[in-house]
Amino acid sequence: WAAFSDDIEAILALKRERNAVILAHNYQTPEIFHCVADIVGDSLALARKAMTVEAHVIVLAGVHFMAETAKLLNPDKTVLIPDLGAGCSLADSITAQDVRLMRQRYPGVPIVTYVNTSAEVKAESDICCTSANAKAVVESLGAPRVIMLPDEYLAHNIAAQTGVEIIAWKGHCEVHERFTPADIRELRESHPGVTVLAHPECPPEVVAEADFSGSTAAMCDYVERQKPPRVVLMTECSMSDNVALAHPEIEFIRPCNLCPHMKQITLANIRVALEQNQHVVTLEPEIAGRARLAVERMLTI
Numbered sequence: 001w002a003a004f005s006d007d008i009e010a011i012l013a014l015k016r017e018r019n020a021v022i023l024a025h026n027y028q029t030p031e032i033f034h035c036v037a038d039i040v041g042d043s044l045a046l047a048r049k050a051m052t053v054e055a056h057v058i059v060l061a062g063v064h065f066m067a068e069t070a071k072l073l074n075p076d077k078t079v080l081i082p083d084l085g086a087g088c089s090l091a092d093s094i095t096a097q098d099v100r101l102m103r104q105r106y107p108g109v110p111i112v113t114y115v116n117t118s119a120e121v122k123a124e125s126d127i128c129c130t131s132a133n134a135k136a137v138v139e140s141l142g143a144p145r146v147i148m149l150p151d152e153y154l155a156h157n158i159a160a161q162t163g164v165e166i167i168a169w170k171g172h173c174e175v176h177e178r179f180t181p182a183d184i185r186e187l188r189e190s191h192p193g194v195t196v197l198a199h200p201e202c203p204p205e206v207v208a209e210a211d212f213s214g215s216t217a218a219m220c221d222y223v224e225r226q227k228p229p230r231v232v233l234m235t236e237c238s239m240s241d242n243v244a245l246a247h248p249e250i251e252f253i254r255p256c257n258l259c260p261h262m263k264q265i266t267l268a269n270i271r272v273a274l275e276q277n278q279h280v281v282t283l284e285p286e287i288a289g290r291a292r293l294a295v296e297r298m299l300t301i
């Protein structure tokens, strides 16, 4: 970590000075994930743990929707995102107006929105979900038909697991949509015995050929518990880097699809965020109130 020591030391000092904590998603680079983060995890864990934070300032090392979720759950705290350009192709695929039109088109059908959406979109929905709890959220509704927005592949993957009829949107994750079943077959051929784990944002044909599918945290847990000798994580590159550091005994095969949005966050801009109190996440109170309800409903599941 020597190349990063200047920034790491400065960030650790700034966290103490400002009474700040850093929440980092599993896709953050190892120097962020292992050296400066206080809390790491998948979207669900970050939302849950955001509620227990006592510090005055939360720096979200992740993408903008995650910072908004932390702010929704902590309206009185300062939530900072080090780069406002850290977006998400799923969040960009749908607007609040789109959700209102879906409600008009399918009256009475409950609307579940993935947390990978803006607060405005969450505010129009009945309940949120993440990849970790999507099945449980859909089943909790007890409805024969559910609208699930905006990830088409997650919606189809959950429909296959639940038997609930799911009306989907056409949003895709630009990282996970690139994996194909042919990739898995090639990996199995070139690396015999490899265990394949796929994120549920991957196309259904990819999930069908994987040995296991789950959220980023579920994939970490699988590796911890099963200790496969050889494994491939069909997800963003930094996941393998972070998990591999903790498991030198496991061989990680690494086809690498980077999330350009997650990679906007660096040690350098985390340091500037803490020094200059930027960029402060703000939400319109009326929208925040409705969006918070959808997130809180999810957290009771």
Ligand code: 13P
Pocket (backbone or CB within 6 Å): 026, 041, 042, 043, 044, 116, 130, 131, 132, 173, 199, 201, 214, 215, 216, 217
């Ligand atoms: P997880 O909730 O599984 O961490 O996924 C978040 C995400 O952005 C995946 O692309």
Ligand code: SF4
Pocket (backbone or CB within 6 Å): 063, 087, 088, 089, 090, 091, 116, 173, 174, 175, 176, 201, 236, 259, 260, 261, 262
């Ligand atoms: Fe969004 Fe995909 Fe990046 Fe996750 S990996 S933040 S879903 S673009």
